[in-house]
Amino acid sequence: MRLQLLLFFFLPVFYALPAQDRYSPWGVVPESDLKMTVYPSDSTAGAVVLQDVGNIHLDENNRGDWVVKFEYWRRIKIFNTASLDQGNLLIHYSADKSIEKINDLDVQVIFPDGTVKKVKSDNIYTEKVADHWKIKKVFIPGLQPGCVVEYRYKLTKSYISSLYDWYFQDDIPVRWSEITVIIPEFFDYAFIMKNIGKLDIDEQNKFKKERISYGEKYKAGISRFGMSNLPALKEEPFITTIDDYRAGIQFQRTYSTVLLSTDDSASVSWKSLAMRMCLMPDFGVQYIFKRYSENLWADFSKNIEGDSVEVLMEKARKFVSGQIKWNEDFSAYAEQTLDDAYRNKTGNSAEINMTVIALLRRAGLRAYPVMVSTRDNGKVQSEYPLERQFNSVVAAVRHHDTLTLIDAIDPYIPVGRMHAMHYNDQSWLVDVERPEWIKTTPPEAAIVWLAKMQLHEAGNLTGSMDVQAGNDIATLWRNAIKEEEKETFVRENILQGYKECRFDSLVISDREEVDKPLKLKMEIDITDAANIINDYIYVKPVLDFILLENPFKSEQRSYPVSFPYPMKASYVMNLQIPAGYDLVELPKQERITLPDNLGNITFSCSKDKLDPRMIQTVLKMQLKGLEFDVPYYDALRTYFNLVAEKTAFQLVLKKTN
Numbered sequence: 001m002r003l004q005l006l007l008f009f010f011l012p013v014f015y016a017l018p019a020q021d022r023y024s025p026w027g028v029v030p031e032s033d034l035k036m037t038v039y040p041s042d043s044t045a046g047a048v049v050l051q052d053v054g055n056i057h058l059d060e061n062n063r064g065d066w067v068v069k070f071e072y073w074r075r076i077k078i079f080n081t082a083s084l085d086q087g088n089l090l091i092h093y094s095a096d097k098s099i100e101k102i103n104d105l106d107v108q109v110i111f112p113d114g115t116v117k118k119v120k121s122d123n124i125y126t127e128k129v130a131d132h133w134k135i136k137k138v139f140i141p142g143l144q145p146g147c148v149v150e151y152r153y154k155l156t157k158s159y160i161s162s163l164y165d166w167y168f169q170d171d172i173p174v175r176w177s178e179i180t181v182i183i184p185e186f187f188d189y190a191f192i193m194k195n196i197g198k199l200d201i202d203e204q205n206k207f208k209k210e211r212i213s214y215g216e217k218y219k220a221g222i223s224r225f226g227m228s229n230l231p232a233l234k235e236e237p238f239i240t241t242i243d244d245y246r247a248g249i250q251f252q253r254t255y256s257t258v259l260l261s262t263d264d265s266a267s268v269s270w271k272s273l274a275m276r277m278c279l280m281p282d283f284g285v286q287y288i289f290k291r292y293s294e295n296l297w298a299d300f301s302k303n304i305e306g307d308s309v310e311v312l313m314e315k316a317r318k319f320v321s322g323q324i325k326w327n328e329d330f331s332a333y334a335e336q337t338l339d340d341a342y343r344n345k346t347g348n349s350a351e352i353n354m355t356v357i358a359l360l361r362r363a364g365l366r367a368y369p370v371m372v373s374t375r376d377n378g379k380v381q382s383e384y385p386l387e388r389q390f391n392s393v394v395a396a397v398r399h400h401d402t403l404t405l406i407d408a409i410d411p412y413i414p415v416g417r418m419h420a421m422h423y424n425d426q427s428w429l430v431d432v433e434r435p436e437w438i439k440t441t442p443p444e445a446a447i448v449w450l451a452k453m454q455l456h457e458a459g460n461l462t463g464s465m466d467v468q469a470g471n472d473i474a475t476l477w478r479n480a481i482k483e484e485e486k487e488t489f490v491r492e493n494i495l496q497g498y499k500e501c502r503f504d505s506l507v508i509s510d511r512e513e514v515d516k517p518l519k520l521k522m523e524i525d526i527t528d529a530a531n532i533i534n535d536y537i538y539v540k541p542v543l544d545f546i547l548l549e550n551p552f553k554s555e556q557r558s559y560p561v562s563f564p565y566p567m568k569a570s571y572v573m574n575l576q577i578p579a580g581y582d583l584v585e586l587p588k589q590e591r592i593t594l595p596d597n598l599g600n601i602t603f604s605c606s607k608d609k610l611d612p613r614m615i616q617t618v619l620k621m622q623l624k625g626l627e628f629d630v631p632y633y634d635a636l637r638t639y640f641n642l643v644a645e646k647t648a649f650q651l652v653l654k655k656t657n
Contacts, residue, residue, distance in 0.1 A: 022051070022176045023050075023051035023176055024051075026073065026150065027116060029075070029150075033050060033148060034112055037146070038079060039079070041173060041175075041229050041231075045079065045172055045173050045232060046078075046079050046082050046083030046172070047079055047087075047172045048076070048077050048172055048174070048175055049170055049172060049173065049175060049177070050075045050076065050148070051073075051074070051075045051175065051178075052074050053073045053179075054070065054072050054073070054164075054179040054180070055179075056069070056164055056181045056182070056251070057069055057182035057183070057220070058160065058182070058183055058220075061156075066160050067156050067160065068158075068159070069154065069155070069156050070154065070155040070156070072152060072154075073150070073152040074150065074151060075148060076149045076150070076172075077147075077148050078143065078146065078147050078148075079145055081145055083172070084143050084144075084145070086172060087140050087147065088138060088139055088140060089137070089151055090135055090138075091105075091153065092129075093133070094132060095130075095132050098158065099157060099159060100155060100157040101155070102136060102153060102155055103153070104153060105124065105138075105152075105153040106152050107138050107149070109140060109143065109149050110147065110148040110149075110150070111147055117142075119140055123138060123140065124137070124138050138151070160187075160253065162388055163189065163251035165250050166179040166249045167247070168227045168230055169233050169246045171234070173230065175228065176226065176227075176228050177226065177227050177228075177230065178224065178225070178227075179224070181223045181225075182220050182223075183223075184218055184219075184220050185208070185218055185219045185220065186218065187253065188254045190252045190253075190254050191204065191223070191249055191250075192252060192381065192383070192384060192386075193249055194247065194248050195247045196247050197227075198227075199225055200226045201224050201225055203224045204221075204223045205223055208221055208222070227247065233245065233246055236557065237551045238552075238561045238562055239559055239561070240375045240424065243378045245558075250386065252384045252385070270382075270385045270428070271432070273387055277387070277430055278432055282333040283333055283334065286337065286338055287354045287355075287357040287367075287369070292339060293358040293359065293362070294339060295339045295342055295343070296338060296339060296342050296355060296358065296359060297359060299319075300315075300316070300319050301363070304363060309365060309399045312360060312365060313365075313397055313415050316408075317356065317406050317413075317414075317415050319359070320356050320359070320408040321409070321410065321413075322411060324341050324345060324347045324351070325346045325347075326349065326352055326410065330348070330374050331348040331351075331392065331393075332350055332371060332387075332392060334347075334348075334354060335348060338358055341355065342355070349393055349394075350393040353406070353408055353409065354395075355408070356395040356408050357395045366398040367395060368397075368429055368430055368431045369394075369395065369429075370395065370405065370428065371387075371392075371393060371428045372391070372393065373391055373392070373424050373427075374391055375420075376421065377389075377392075380424070380425075394406065394407045394418055394427070396438075403429070405418055407419050411514075412474075412475045412478040412479055412514050413475055414514040414515045417443060418440065420442065420475075420565060422440070423440050423441070423442035423565065426438060427440050442471075442472070442566070442626075443565065443566075444470075444471060444567065444568050445546075445565045445568070446469070446470040447467070447468070447469045447473050448466075448467070448469075448570045449466070449543075449544060449572065449573075450466045450467075451463065451464070451465040451466075451571075451572070451573045451574065452464050455529070455530060455539055455578055456578055457578040457580075457581075459528075459529060459530040459531070459537065460526060460527045460530075461524075461530070462524070462526075463523070464522065464524070465543070466521050467521075467522075467544075468517045468520075469518045470517040472565055474514075474518040477493070478518055480493070481511065483508075486506055486508060487503050490503075490522065494520070494544045495524075495543060495544060496544070498526045498529065499528065500527040500528040501525070501527075502526075503522055503523065503524055504524065504525065505521075505522060506520070507521045535654055535655040536652060536654055537578075537581060537653040538650045538651070538652055538653075539575075540648070541605070541651055542571060542573065542617065542647045542649070543573070546567060546621070547640065547644070547647075548647050548648075550641050550643065550644040551640065555637075556633075557633040562626065563623065563628075565626070566622075566623055566625070566626065567621070567622070567623040568621070569619075569620065569621050569622075570619075570620045571618070571619045572616070572618050573616070574614060574616050575614070575615045575617065575651075576611075576613055576614050577615060577651075577653055578653075580655055580656055581653040581655055582654060583653060584652040584653065584654050586607070587603075589602075589604045590646070591603070592642055594623075594625070594635055594639055595632060595635055596625075597624070598632075599621070599622055599623040599624055599639060601622075601639060602621075603619050603620075604618045605617045605618075605651075615651065617651075619646050621643060
């Protein structure tokens with residue numbers, strides 16, 4: 001019995017399947033691939049994945065426990081020097097051998113003349129990158145354009161609620177990608193397809209293979225999926241993460257027909273997942289059981305008697321964010337107890353926001369964790385209970401019919417708001433009685449400039465400017481401003497293009513009042529504000545704006561545009577020009593409205609009727625939409641072209657006497 005199981009794992013599963021015509025065996029590279037100097041489907045590609053082949057199957061280890069085994073084999077062709085790093089290898093895996101192991105790593109290079117060279121162990125390094133993760137690094141010496149690199153390895157993990165994900169696409173083109181999945185008949189896994197177009201191979205449980213466990217025969221269903229000629233994925237501005245657009249498959253366990261020796265608490269619904277998470281030592285146990293927050297509660301509870309729900313939430317937010325500094329690690333789980341985070345004065349996002357939950361629960365409020373996937377972690381799906389798709393936590397309080405979010409990782413985020421990275425369409429409330437999906441929409445990031453300036457004949461500007469920033473911009477600025485360096489902050493963030501700027505006064509208001517906009521009021525003298533050429537003065541009336549250039553350079557777009565938050569900006573400059581000069585020409589007024597009224601921009605420049613030396617410039621924009629599909633791209637690009645044009649335009653003044 002054991003011999004049969006071992007043979008099933010160690011025999012090359014890639015060759016045990018029906019005849020393949022999409023790839024060649026290990027070490028056998030067709031002459032056409034060796035001679036290839038450019039990839040026909042993408043002549044600009046510096047490298048191409050010739051074949052990506054994987055095998056995932058559930059098996060028993062030598063203790064009789066079920067484990068997930070993954071065999072992976074990749075072959076890459078390198079075309080130019082700039083892409084030589086594509087041949088180097090990084091494999092991430094768990095630092096805990098009881099959770100995951102890596103075996104049988106094999107790397108070799110096939111040179112253009114057909115010579116094969118094995119990569120020695122001296123060029124393979126293991127590096128621990130975090131408490132729970134390691135990276136296996138492979139550096140290939142002597143790699144040159146024209147080489148083919150291929151590598152294979154095996155991973156085994158004990159956590160079977162989900163299998164290994166498979167991605168068909170990469171940041172270089174992929175000629176062929178294929179995954180085989182072998183699952184015993186008494187397991188059931190959902191196959192979650194992401195961004196899948198037409199599959200060249202789509203075989204689910206096409207045929208069964210008989211196996212034996214503890215003397216009992218059973219069948220294993222075999223599924224195969226393959227795709228060919230996949231284009232390279234290329235980063236574009238304003239997306240969540242490139243993985244949101246990558247073709248791939250996730251495998252999530254749904255139920256089991258027999259009790260198993262390992263992981264038989266696997267989730268079958270969102271409610272059962274909530275129940276399981278509440279019993280996890282690094283999750284629910286932390287905020288449910290009081291012994292993990294005794295020191296926190298002793299200090300927090302000294303002055304809360306009689307406080308309203310609203311006051312308690314604000315006190316908890318302020319206490320936790322002031323006592324535990326965020327270590328800038330987004331995490332869905334605690335790596336230390338809540339009291340330890342309090343004692344150490346630092347913690348990840350889960351530890352900090354679970355502390356808020358623990359304190360408010362002990363104060364009698366209905367506080368719960370909300371599981372979040374940050375923007376750079378990718379969007380979540382609600383069809384199947386996938387715990388691992390989340391990578392962070394915020395707090396929520398139910399009061400009457402209202403659900404209020406609290407995010408204490410930043411002391412400048414008020415109750416009711418979250419960190420900008422936590423807004424990613426929807427999040428999941430972990431409540432055993434009433435788990436639910438929450439639609440999370442970020443607040444509008446707003447900024448207003450009001451300037452009254454005098455342009456002097458020498459080319460300098462003097463006068464006042466008031467700036468008011470709200471929501472995420474205000475949070476960002478509050479964190480960046482240090483009282484002793486506030487002038488540097490303004491030069492780097494508001495008057496970026498003006499090195500020679502002197503402040504007669506600079507006052508910052510409401511820095512600690514996080515519910516209010518942040519206000520800056522300054523009296524300034526900018527000596528390099530204008531260019532003087534003979535009898536002409538050229539001056540930009542727009543000194544600052546929310547965007548100073550068009551972020552969308554490409555004429556075409558492959559993916560939808562995703563903004564982190566709605567934006568609103570209003571700029572008004574009242575500029576008095578020097579005596580003896582006149583405006584050569586007033587620019588025309590302009591207005592653009594995006595389709596479906598998702599945004600607009602207006603621009604005007606006019607002389608004051610009572611004082612012709614006073615020129616008023618007004619630039620206003622509002623972007624209401626967060627997601628813009630590809631068909632909107634041309635309109636969006638035109639919109640930002642106008643923003644860039646009007647922030648860069650110059651008034652031309654001519655001497656009249």
